[in-house]
Amino acid sequence: MRILGIDPGSQRTGFGIIEMHAGGRLVYIHHGCLQLGRQPFLQRLGLIHQQLHEVLQDFRPQSAAIEAVFMARNADSALKLGQARGAALVTLLEAKIPVSEYSALQIKKAIVGVGRAEKVQVEQMVRRLLGLPDPVQSDAADALACAICHAHSSGTTDRWQERQIR
């Protein structure tokens, strides 16, 4: 199963693609950040849609995982994050890719083993789990972590199926 993890943001949207093979073995495929630059805000939403659509065309993931956001720093950043997230989610829904949401706690537990892990620990463990020698940009690392969390949870498909969008 090929999984896309995504970490949307209006300044940077990270993504990562992995495959889960027989026996739960994880294989790294690709990661990156959508190039949103310093465009006006509305244009950045369009770029998220276009570029994520290209990623879907190029890599054909069968499912997607995203971090659930329960709380944002403040109303202004929540509004920006929300719009970026809405743009990304609609692109996935449009491509009929089932989307699963995981809490930050679930993701950290799946990667590091503890829910209180630091960001840098997550990045290091993502690299170790996927055999990546070089540092990974933080948003792309979070996206890969989300994809790994989804892979680990795929045994519990039933629980997630209800939350998936077809």
Added chain:
Amino acid sequence: MRILGIDPGSQRTGFGIIEMHAGGRLVYIHHGCLQLGRQPFLQRLGLIHQQLHEVLQDFRPQSAAIEAVFMARNADSALKLGQARGAALVTLLEAKIPVSEYSALQIKKAIVGVGRAEKVQVEQMVRRLLGLPDPVQSDAADALACAICHAHSSGTTDRWQERQIR
């Protein structure tokens, strides 16, 4: 010129369509609310995309107007509003419809003549300007108000062109 006004929200998304004819005469075409029901949140984003896409197919607006949101009540509602807004905006951008944003102040001034107008005054003036005998649901009235504001501003196209997305 056929104009779509839209007032996105994760519970209700209102829309309104008008035409501006020669001499600035406004003609009412249609209004309504997308049916998002009590679906899980992700599904509602998908419904905004699908149903707005159908509205675009059915009514073929040449431009769209949306209220600019500068501030939300709190981070939680901002996150929900943002995602609904992102879903709607991506649908418009995807259809290559130029989107213009107007502040609440600009919209109220365009409709009622004063920026401090009450919601009910806006609805009444929208009905008067478009010759609608029956009450209009509040989100659809806001969407129509936004479309009217855009029609009134179309003399100042240059100013908006910079903010439009092609």
